[in-house]
Amino acid sequence: MTDELTLSVGGRQLSGWSTVRVTRGIEHCPSDFEISLTERYPGEADAFVVQPGDACTVLLGPDLVLTGAIDRVHYALAPYQHTVTVIGRSKCADLVDCSAEWPGMQIAGSDALGIAQKLAQPYAITVSAPGSKGEIVQLFNLMHGETAFEIIERVCRYGALLAYDQPDGSLILSQAAQVVAASGFTEGVNVQSASMATSMDQRYSVYLCFQQSLEVMNDVGEGGNLQAMATDEGVPRHRSRDIISESPTGGRDFAQKRATWEANRRIGRSQQLNLVTDSWRDQAGVLWTPNTLVPLSLPTLKCGDEDNKLVWLVTQVTYRRDADGTTAALTIMRPEAFLPIPILQLPTFNDIPANPGIGDPWGNEVRR
Template identity: 45%
Template sequence: MSETTQTVTAHRTSTGRDPNSLYLEIGGKVFSGWQEVRVTRGVERMPSDFDILLTEKYPGQASQIDVMPGQSCVVRLGDTRVITGYIDRYIPSISKGQHNVQISGRGKCQDIVDCSAIVTGMALGGYDGDNAETLIFGLVSKFGVTVQNYITDDTARANTTVPQFNVNLGETPWEIIDRISRWGQFLCYEDTFGNLVLSQVGSDSMESGFVEGINVEGASRTLAYDQRFSVYYAFIQATDQLSQQLQADIMSAVPVTDPDITRYRPKAIISEQTLNGQDIATMRLNWELARRVGRSQAVTLTCDTWRDNFGNLWEPNKLACVYLPSLKLDKALWVIGEVTYRRDDTGTHADLLLMPKEAYEPEPNVLQAQFVQIMAADSGSAAKTS
């Protein structure tokens, strides 16, 4: 780590900042001059998070940083907001001839990941108007989180009535939301304002992409065979009738095949769902095939800039062209699944994970209802579930 002294400043928010510097806004003050920064966002990462570090050779600079855990904060890269959330940890440390300050935090959605959901009646859904947005808003609004629904198709499952299902005691709001999102076949992730986004896999593209020898410092590509199979079978195992388990071979969906897998490699999928769920079993098979194909060719790369050619930060769930001829990848338009913006003594870098769109499609799921009958207290009987 470099021991070059960095200036930490506290000042009013202004424009015209260094686009390659991180600015931490807390209580009307803006702190900058960090020696190491890391900010990570992704479509499968909840919530977004950051770590920043200042190392000083002589005491004085770090004392200017008036930060306490729990404070609201905004993180910007240059003038661009990337995280709206809270400080989790403030870690000052000293050693011989050195004083360090490390600060970490996460987006506003951290509370729906950490805390338990308190749901009256322990059940959700089943009524007109109980679509995904309505139910999810009810789960997150108490935590100061807003829902942004970008699924505009009225016929999409996310915008139809969610069937009634039970909530398990101790579940977090995020665990419940994850189940709803898989039922509705959409993605959930945090935006730069701390909102919870409901979206399908991205269709908008960045203004430029990643080109070997131009802006790519390093890259690797995974071409995998071991997690792919030649044929996929689905067997329905419902929870309401034991007889269905005995008839699994009769109730299975039509198998799907992967023509690229030439050896005999069968895969049996147990589709746990309610009665007459062959449609979900078929969706599960198609998802299993597409996801395994997509994830068998992931690319990780390091770019020499946080931004595309038009000055926009690389953004999760956006498409970007990837041209890596040395890795046998010729101009593929893939989804940015995760991006880490970092800056240290080696310079400014962005680490990205990209895969085909199919790799990010949510797993189909059925929301199971559990009927609970509470017996009279004076009968001495316990509650029954079925």
């Protein structure tokens, strides 16, 4: 299969680019590209004239990888050389760049999918959630100056979701995937270069999560000072970290989940594999894709071997072609690094039942 990059603009299919870079990732929204052409003979670049703001699509071989618009065009002139460089991003760039538009700046009674769809509607961007749509947000205040994507990321935390763009320019709300690629990476087979960064400075041996109630009118008993603990046996010396839970409700069980999440996420983030391979595709001919699990056998880097392969998550892919050839650079991490933070919403008055004999939310007698 010939993996030629094709830029489609205004009905024209432009290929033959000298250098190519396309980057996609679950923490890299929007996806972006930078491509350039150097004239081999006078007038060759004339057909590649495009304008900033032009809608475009980018294909690698037959596969669509980006739908968006051109941000910038650079023209360079030197003796015996004329270069055109085109830079662009996916449609979700408007969500990242632009301020949120929402009448009244207050959200009530909607889930993460519904909120994201309303925020994306002014920019003609579709939003999907193949699995969970997220919990219902009872009351959510927007702040002037926030971008649409900042708000979407915030509400996604309530539903334990990740938000990133798709090749068709849409936004997807998803959890870390369980899909395994047809092949992985094996030292001496399909790995040109690789580096493993491991760290201990952001890990702790003990995590103590404190849950502090916001109740000021009633006696909450033990609920006002709950504590839970999680440990990381991989830390060789005593290092303690105190955490104040973002949610003042949920009890000891929730505080325990919050402490365990902190430990697992820091373990996951303490190891990052950066790898370069000589193909944009796996053995089945599928492009390496973010949010896909891949088996790893890199014994020199202490990252799995043939008898005990590790299965980690592809978090970012950069497809590249230049004078050094065709490569794909991948960032790969442990799946635990992308477990969304557990959060409970504060109850609103509509959530508090009226219990005869107990009274209103402040403990006053209810007269009937």
